[in-house]
Amino acid sequence: DADVTQTPRNRITKTGKRIMLECSQTKGHDRMYWYRQDPGLGLRLIYYSFDVKDINKGEISDGYSVSRQAQAKFSLSLESAIPNQTALYFCATSDTDRGNQPQHFGDGTRLSIL
């Protein structure tokens, strides 16, 4: 079983819809992250959480929100999806006690907004 599981793996939806991407982990890590990947831009941090009560904005948080439901679960929501949010989204985790490295990534959610 994967240590970091993302659902769904693929999603096609329409402009204006609310979408939730879910991430769960079995690694027991405190820290969780959401990134988006776009060709030529690398991975950019959307939100991160250092523990259940701690949520922080990353470099591109506009249009997104997150919820840390438990140590093992971190979800990303697009309140009203727009086409330029079409991208590959990754969840990652890291262990505070090991200096936050490495980060362990899920296999991604490919999101297309029409």
Added chain:
Amino acid sequence: QQQVKQSPQSLIVQKGGIPIINCAYENTAFDYFPWYQQFPGKGPALLIAIRPDVSEKKEGRFTISFNKSAKQFSLHIMDSQPGDSATYFCAAIIRGTSYGKLTFGQGTILTVHP
């Protein structure tokens, strides 16, 4: 603002060649420089990493060269194989419990022909 700049965007070599991927950073507070490897349909995974007090690190066929004064580092893949075909990301991080955020380069798509 892209704090880590990576080049080239894509690279094609023949089997046995030595592809070189270069990265430059701006923030001198970065104190850990990992490289991640990503295969199609998968999330990035840590490949090799270096601290700025070391000028070179080798792990198998993969070598990082680090030039602190120039704020540059590079990945060399010796005797490249078709199985090395993947997207490679350099990254930088300020380790420690207060930070832990990775800044990624733009990525390099490497193709190794048989």
